[in-house]
Amino acid sequence: MDVKRVEEAVAKSLMGLSALLVAASLGAVLIVVLVRGLPALTLSMLTQVPRGGYYLGGEGGVLNAIVGSLCLAGGATVLALVISLPIVLYQQKEYGGRTALAGLTRLALDVMWGIPSIVYGAFGFALMLYLGLRASLLGGIIALTFVELPIMARATQEVVKMIPAELKEASYALGATRLETASKVVWRYALPGTLTAILLAFGRGIGDAASVLFTAGFTDRLPSSLTEPVASLPLAVFFQIGTPFPEVQQRAYASAVILLMVVLTLSLLCRLLSKASD
Amino acid sequence: MSHISVRNLSVSYSGQLALDDISVDIPDGQITAIIGPSGCGKTTLLRCCNRLIDLTDGAGVSGSVLIDGVNILDPSVDAIRLRKKMGYLAQRPYPLPMSIYDNIAYGPRIHGVKDRQELGRIVERCFRAAGLWEEVRGRLRDSATKLSVGQQQRLCLARALAIEPEVLLGDEPTSALDPVSAQLVEKRFLELRGDYTIVLVTHILRQAKRLADYIVFLYMGELVEQGPTAEILANPRDDRTRAYLTGDVS
Numbered sequence: 001m002d003v004k005r006v007e008e009a010v011a012k013s014l015m016g017l018s019a020l021l022v023a024a025s026l027g028a029v030l031i032v033v034l035v036r037g038l039p040a041l042t043l044s045m046l047t048q049v050p051r052g053g054y055y056l057g058g059e060g061g062v063l064n065a066i067v068g069s070l071c072l073a074g075g076a077t078v079l080a081l082v083i084s085l086p087i088v089l090y091q092q093k094e095y096g097g098r099t100a101l102a103g104l105t106r107l108a109l110d111v112m113w114g115i116p117s118i119v120y121g122a123f124g125f126a127l128m129l130y131l132g133l134r135a136s137l138l139g140g141i142i143a144l145t146f147v148e149l150p151i152m153a154r155a156t157q158e159v160v161k162m163i164p165a166e167l168k169e170a171s172y173a174l175g176a177t178r179l180e181t182a183s184k185v186v187w188r189y190a191l192p193g194t195l196t197a198i199l200l201a202f203g204r205g206i207g208d209a210a211s212v213l214f215t216a217g218f219t220d221r222l223p224s225s226l227t228e229p230v231a232s233l234p235l236a237v238f239f240q241i242g243t244p245f246p247e248v249q250q251r252a253y254a255s256a257v258i259l260l261m262v263v264l265t266l267s268l269l270c271r272l273l274s275k276a277s278d
Numbered sequence: 279m280s281h282i283s284v285r286n287l288s289v290s291y292s293g294q295l296a297l298d299d300i301s302v303d304i305p306d307g308q309i310t311a312i313i314g315p316s317g318c319g320k321t322t323l324l325r326c327c328n329r330l331i332d333l334t335d336g337a338g339v340s341g342s343v344l345i346d347g348v349n350i351l352d353p354s355v356d357a358i359r360l361r362k363k364m365g366y367l368a369q370r371p372y373p374l375p376m377s378i379y380d381n382i383a384y385g386p387r388i389h390g391v392k393d394r395q396e397l398g399r400i401v402e403r404c405f406r407a408a409g410l411w412e413e414v415r416g417r418l419r420d421s422a423t424k425l426s427v428g429q430q431q432r433l434c435l436a437r438a439l440a441i442e443p444e445v446l447l448g449d450e451p452t453s454a455l456d457p458v459s460a461q462l463v464e465k466r467f468l469e470l471r472g473d474y475t476i477v478l479v480t481h482i483l484r485q486a487k488r489l490a491d492y493i494v495f496l497y498m499g500e501l502v503e504q505g506p507t508a509e510i511l512a513n514p515r516d517d518r519t520r521a522y523l524t525g526d527v528s
Binding site for chain 1: 335358366368372376385434438
């Protein structure tokens with residue numbers, strides 16, 4: 001009996017320790033970024049684009065990178081969602097879930113999930129050279145879509161897998177077709193989980209530097225067209241932290257705070273939306 | 279009113295026989311109870327009547343289920359049109375992830391009813407028939423999942439009635455309900471008898487006694503006995519039926 005109690009206590013302590021480790025890791029990241037970034041975070045960082053000499057400590061902000069990142073990640077998220085939905089539907093057993101093609105797709109998505117984003121960046125760059133395109137918002141969106149697609153598709157698929165078969169049967173029993181059941185019942189049921197999948201994919205997309213390094217380029221201007229280069233927050237952090245000027249380095253942390261705020265705001269928004277849709 | 283007859287129906291799951299050469303005539307406008315111990319094939323028989331069996335992996339079906347003389351197991355028969363004729367209640371209520379109103383309007387909408395007033399009339403009529411109208415009339419826009427389990431099952435009954443079926447199929451529809459809710463659902467079935475042919479799967483013998491006009495007794499995938507309730511209960515011809523009725527097998 002005593003041995004069992006000790007086992008229980010050890011297991012419980014391990015679980016508590018693991019949970020603490022996760023919370024502490026997040027806490028450490030937040031503290032470092034906030035302590036270093038908050039003093040440099042001014043209103044002008046949020047509302048202005050870099051002026052002349054910004055990277056040498058001059059005036060301006062990273063509005064170009066904020067808007068650029070939202071455009072890049074937003075565009076890629078929409079594109080990944082549009083591609084994911086039919087994939088997820090096809091994975092259901094009523095469609096092609098048991099076929100070899102469905103299995104191959106799952107395998108492909110899993111492999112894609114593991115591919116480092118710099119590879120997608122290099123692939124996107126090669127593709128752009130072949131097509132005669134230059135670094136642009138469109139190029140960045142396409143490269144980021146590769147990064148986001150496996151996350152979005154696999155996470156949504158897990159959500160859809162959890163839908164009780166009886167719920168779908170309830171719809172079929174009323175004489176609904178597969179498409180009616182999928183569009184009116186399955187997606188509504190899966191909406192809160194799909195929102196989480198969207199957030200996961202967006203979070204990964206907006207924070208990725210490697211895939212947009214070659215494909216989106218960087219500019220001090222606000223994005224104005226799909227074919228023009230666009231700035232992004234991760235690259236803004238990268239460029240600022242690489243300068244020898246301490247005040248610019250501090251702005252890199254301030255940019256990281258902005259990135260965190262964007263992701264946090266979207267996370268809260270998603271939670272609210274998902275609660276409202278319950 | 280549709281007439282259902284089952285002829286030489288055999289069903290197997292991945293090669294394992296679940297129903298063996300069943301032939302049954304379901305009386306029109308009455309309540310038929312399919313009874314028998316767990317795993318005897320009751321649900322399988324019911325699911326053949328609206329072809330939900332099509333959705334079960336590895337199910338092999340032979341024989342025929344004739345509805346008004348048409349073998350509905352024939353792949354050329356449109357399962358969607360068939361299911362519109364057959365209202366279905368599962369063991370547990372599964373409200374669709376939408377409002378109380380939309381749960382009932384869902385069926386008519388997918389079958390082409392677009393007019394709002396018409397939908398409103400259907401919703402009220404079906405809720406009244408399911409004995410739920412007074413409880414939900416002020417909260418039709420609430421999510422259906424906010425209803426109690428008993429109310430949800432009556433919502434599912436209303437939902438099934440909304441597609442104007444000719445037959446109601448119930449797969450142990452009160453098994454997940456508390457006694458009061460179960461009594462309410464049973465009362466609705468008794469009220470609906472006559473307007474619909476009702477087929478209920480149940481393993482509660484007393485429920486079959488209370489509700490059924492006709493009993494079909496299955497045992498280990500075989501049809502052992504069928505006939506009017508009073509006759510089956512008073513004079514079972516087969517030893518297995520007798521053993522089931524006396525509680526020697528359950």
